[in-house]
Amino acid sequence: MAEPRRREILDALAHQERSVGELAELLHVAQPVVSKHLKVLREVGLVEVRDDGRRRLYRVDSRPLREIHAWAGRYERLWEERFALVDEVLAELALESPDDAGRQ
Amino acid sequence: MAEPRRREILDALAHQERSVGELAELLHVAQPVVSKHLKVLREVGLVEVRDDGRRRLYRVDSRPLREIHAWAGRYERLWEERFALVDEVLAELALESPDDAGRQ
DNA sequence: CCAATGTATGCCGATATCGGAATGTGTCAA
DNA sequence: TTGACACATTCCGATATCGGCATACATTGG
Numbered sequence: 001m002a003e004p005r006r007r008e009i010l011d012a013l014a015h016q017e018r019s020v021g022e023l024a025e026l027l028h029v030a031q032p033v034v035s036k037h038l039k040v041l042r043e044v045g046l047v048e049v050r051d052d053g054r055r056r057l058y059r060v061d062s063r064p065l066r067e068i069h070a071w072a073g074r075y076e077r078l079w080e081e082r083f084a085l086v087d088e089v090l091a092e093l094a095l096e097s098p099d100d101a102g103r104q
Numbered sequence: 105m106a107e108p109r110r111r112e113i114l115d116a117l118a119h120q121e122r123s124v125g126e127l128a129e130l131l132h133v134a135q136p137v138v139s140k141h142l143k144v145l146r147e148v149g150l151v152e153v154r155d156d157g158r159r160r161l162y163r164v165d166s167r168p169l170r171e172i173h174a175w176a177g178r179y180e181r182l183w184e185e186r187f188a189l190v191d192e193v194l195a196e197l198a199l200e201s202p203d204d205a206g207r208q
Numbered sequence: 209c210c211a212a213t214g215t216a217t218g219c220c221g222a223t224a225t226c227g228g229a230a231t232g233t234g235t236c237a238a
Numbered sequence: 239t240t241g242a243c244a245c246a247t248t249c250c251g252a253t254a255t256c257g258g259c260a261t262a263c264a265t266t267g268g
Contacts, residue, residue: 072173
């Protein structure tokens with residue numbers, strides 16, 4: 001239930017930094033709700049804050065997202081390698097016994 | 105609280121498919137716990153199952169991870185562009201008024 | 209200093225999630 | 239068919255999280 005809200009916030013901050021009130025208006029939720037989610041995102045390091053008078057401007061910190069990027073990319077590569085390996089094995093089998101090629 | 109467990113499971117499945125019992129032993133948790141997490145991961149589409157006799161072999165499905173990869177990559181690019189823009193502006197300022205370059 | 213604005217925090221009830229224990233379902237082996 | 243094995247599902251209590259509301263804190267303007 002929380003994840004979608006947080007993604008909304010991150011998406012809203014993707015292109016520009018925004019104040020808490022702006023975010024609350026964009027997401028059509030109460031201000032305290034936004035503040036709480038921002039607190040979590042801050043603690044996890046996904047967003048950074050900057051004081052601007054009585055407002056607080058939030059922006060995303062791309063470094064943790066880069067880690068997520070790398071993390072997801074690891075699996076992607078691993079399974080691409082695996083699929084490539086399967087292809088190799090199938091190709092070898094086809095060479096060794098052409099009659100069995102393509103069988104289930 | 106759930107996320108770390110699920111990441112553990114995904115990491116355990118990163119290189120090879122495993123049975124529920126194997127996962128339970130690797131993570132030092134009870135079998136029902138593993139089954140429940142696997143159910144969630146299945147519903148979200150992060151893992152796939154294959155029946156092998158009385159065992160069920162799980163493996164990761166890299167396609168959703170590819171989406172995560174793309175999602176995180178979006179932010180990465182956005183902010184790299186932003187930093188590049190800042191660099192450009194600074195460079196232009198340095199050209200227009202060399203005396204001000206490097207000031208706070 | 210005071211009032212207004214912008215934000216954060218504390219408390220609340222509702223809901224979701226976790227892990228544990230017991231139980232249900234399906235498959236193999238004898 | 240029966241018992242053993244592998245796994246899934248259900249029920250339970252404890253804990254976490256969400257959103258709403260009221261309120262506290264901080265900054266600005268007068």
